[in-house]
Amino acid sequence: MKTLIIIFLLPCILLLLVHAQVNDDSFDPYATLFSPYTKQEWRSYQEKKINEGRKTELTFEVSYVNGTKVRGAKLYIKQLTSDFHWGCGMTHRILNNTAYKKWFASRFTAADFHNELKWYWTEATQGQENYADPDAMIKFADEHGIIVRGHTILWDDVKYNQKWVRKLSPEQLLEAANRRVDSVVNRYKGRLIGWDVMNENLHHNFFEKRLGKNASSLFFNRVHKIDPNAVLFMNEFNTTEHVNDEYAPPVKYLRRMKKIQSFPGNSEVKMGIGLESHYGAEPIDFHYVRSSLDSLSQTGLPIWLTELDVKMDPNLKNWSGLQVIYLEEILRESFSHEAVKAMIIWTGASIDGCDVMCMADENLVNTPIGDLIDGLMEEWRTGEIEAMADFNGSCQVSVFNGGYEVKVVDPVSNASSRVSLKVDKVSIPDKMVHVQIMG
Structure with a gap:
């Protein structure tokens, strides 16, 4: 009798567990044998996988040649190609x-x-x-x-x-x-x-x-x-x-x-x-x-x-x-x-x-x-974005993987530098991009 009760309750328990998971980053609807998810839940899961597999979060650090950080540096980021x-x-x-x-x-x-x-x-x-x-x-x-x-x-x-x-x-x-x-x-x-x-x-x-x-x-x-x-x-x-x-x-x-x-x-x-x-x-x-x-x-x-x-x-x-x-x-x-x-x-x-x-x-x-x-x-492309470095000359951006041209401008002198980047999982292992401005 106990076995029958467990068999009857198991799907209900699993459904409750899955619904509890949808508010957690670990939610994986494919991992269940049932389909208790809503389209919104599945869409959220897709977005999570896109962010993990198709995008890279980069940290730009902007400095002068002497090592001083460029506070408030302006970054103009343009995607030239896509990995997809x-x-x-x-x-x-x-x-x-x-x-x-x-x-x-x-x-x-x-x-x-x-x-x-x-x-x-x-x-x-x-x-x-x-x-x-x-x-x-x-x-x-x-x-x-x-x-x-x-x-x-x-x-x-x-x-x-x-x-x-x-x-x-x-x-x-x-x-x-x-x-x-x-x-x-x-x-x-x-x-x-x-x-x-x-x-x-x-x-x-x-x-x-x-x-x-x-x-x-x-x-x-x-x-x-x-x-x-x-x-x-x-x-x-x-x-x-x-x-x-x-x-x-x-x-x-x-x-x-x-x-x-x-x-x-x-x-x-x-x-x-x-x-x-x-x-x-x-x-x-x-x-x-x-x-x-x-x-x-x-x-x-x-x-x-x-x-x-x-x-x-x-x-x-x-x-x-x-x-x-x-x-x-x-x-x-x-x-x-x-x-x-x-x-x-x-x-x-x-x-x-x-x-x-x-x-x-x-x-x-x-x-x-x-x-x-x-x-x-x-x-599903980054296109062109503008960003600004903080007090420490640092700026974080999340971009779709591909080829990029980045222009960095000193807000005081208007001096600038350009760099070309290949963005994917292996090209920038530490996800850090150091850019120097002459000034």
Whole structure:
């Protein structure tokens, strides 16, 4: 009887403990097996994790050359770069639209191409390669400091392979796939941040069925030999989106990655975790998203959300409003996990065709989705701030990690000094910045 009473009371006790924790900095809603938290409590937790993982608190100490502290020194702090990449899907339609180029380059530091680097685009007909579109798109990206992921070299889904590819014998397929790898990787080696080597190789197995169980590992090896400094990604859907997908949960993702890494010659491959992040018309299971990211982050490898969108049923009441709500929830949850290094929104303006969601219409006027993303971009950067040193020439500021230019001005003589800083967990170990002013 006592056992039954304990079993009955245990959830109630845990709920009370969790609610008691929300007023404490140690609150961790993921640590519970239940969901007693409110959205406000979860948002507070996300903010706590952002402050811990994305920001650094610096102490500036300003002095003259002789060591005297500069009382009331003025600091003008400007963020130049961010350690986090906002990205967007890009198509060839951008090439002939100057306004869209400007819109894109003013917002994003990373890109995936929707189709233009895929095999079916560059070699639709066997033996006839055409790289005109990706050449021009990569040139545009280079000119504007936008890093590009090579999406994708090969694709394990049979329906996304050309008819001529599907008709090849295993021997012919291996020869053709090797030529494809050599062609595209040699053409762009050293210019791309990384490559999706074998897209969606957990849900699909076109190459494994024809070339053997080590097909993905072999192609990772071949790409690495050509472009050894590139990050080579697995890229998969439903690893964080759906708890009931049996093909690509984190445990299977990590198992396949370990298999690729342990293949002879692959120990030095720089791996990355690509999560497509196609969410649907249901509330997001934050527990599952966070636990999935936690599991994947144990590898220490960079995690990129590579094709982020939220698809809604247009017949659903208030579907457009819910789309904004769900998108904001997944953006905040993902950004609050410091292992996530970049998020790529899958479609920018309607110029690119918006089958799921768009940030801007044909006139590049923001949609509610665009307003949300622009707002979060602004929220998650330091921008420009002004501060003043105290009586001891000391000043504390909390800034998002990235590159900075700091101007320090003597309030009496107006003499100044400038310093450039890289702010992250390792670049300034003691979080102290000493600046001297001539005077």
